[in-house]
Amino acid sequence: MIKAVIFDLDGTLLNRDASVQKFIEFQYERLKNCLGHISKELYISRFIELDCRGYVWKDKVYQQLITEFNIKGITWEQLLQDYLAEFKNHCIPFPNLIRMLEALRQKSILMGIITNGKGQFQTDNIKALGLEKYFNTILISEWEGVKKPNPEIFEKALKQLNVLANESVYVGDHPENDVIAAGKVGTKTIWKREFQWDECKADFIIEDLGEIPSIIEKLT
Template sequence: MIRGVLFDLDETLLDRTRSLNRFLHGQYARFQAAFQHVAPETFEQRFCELDQRGYVHKSQVYSTLLTEWKINGLTTEQLLADYRTSFSDHVEGNACWHAVLIELRKRGYQIGIITNGETAFQMANMRTMGMHSLVDHILISEQEQVRKPDPMLFQRGAQRLALSEEECLFVGDHPYNDIQGARQVGMKTAWFQNGLDWPAELARADVEIDKLADLLSMLDQPSW
């Protein structure tokens, strides 16, 4: 029986693509003097290519951009500092994230978030949205010193909720880091599709959803 729901953050509860686009729009404007010879669309498009959906560190992304566009008078550190301080001003959740968390609480589920990333950065994003106050526990890889898909992080998530792994449902968008990681410790899994294809070589998640609200009807079923 499922008694707790653990969520991934980026591209699951948080609409990272949309948040990133909004942030990049603002960052381009803040540093426009240095990017005069780069069109705003080019800035956003090239950033997203290099960023690989968030899996490449931003110091590497900015360093490459500055080199490619031969920009002097602006440093990787300046752009990275701006990313760290301003991104959270632009965050948006995926549709119904708030209503889903409220309803899960009402139904008595323990709720947690397990995310890879820097602690201060991810906490700022969740605080802006008021998300931190709607969940019981938050595990961030930097603070926990272990990253998804390491089984230890998933096991720790279940421990924090005071549940067994089998009593937890993990909801995430990444086939390996989220679904495979959670499954290997015995959690039930829900893949939030988010427009990606499932890798052919990997066993599929227990359920697949394309909107967070689907979780509510799914958890209603007696088989869960």
């Protein structure tokens, strides 16, 4: 009997790649007086490269951009604050996100989020997507003092949801940090296919969030 579904955030619920693209284009246009000596395409592509799909924090990214492009009139600290303040306004969900969450809620499935990242930043993004009302627990690594793939953060989510591992399903896009780590704790696993990896040993593999309710129905 499945009682709970726990989700990763970036790359699973939030289309981070599309959101970053949208934000960085907007940042360039707003700050063109300081960035205009760099071509828009170069600024965007270099940011995305240095960002390394979110695995490099933006203080290092902006320091590198300031140095490489000899940016004047604005500091890396100001660029970072702009990122922190504005990114939430450009969050793009994956298709069928809300429909999927509504379907699970109608089945009285408990739901949680486990995400690595900065506490307030991730909270702002979750709110921007309108997700907080669906989740019974949200664990963000900075505030928990532990991050995926450490089993402690998965176990804490299960405890807060008051469910056993074999009564839960974990959904994520990263083969190691999400799928393998959750599997080791004892949950069923769903891999949301990610183009970076060819395969992943999950219990289920999906292309679209809309597939999740039927999987839960079968397991239940």
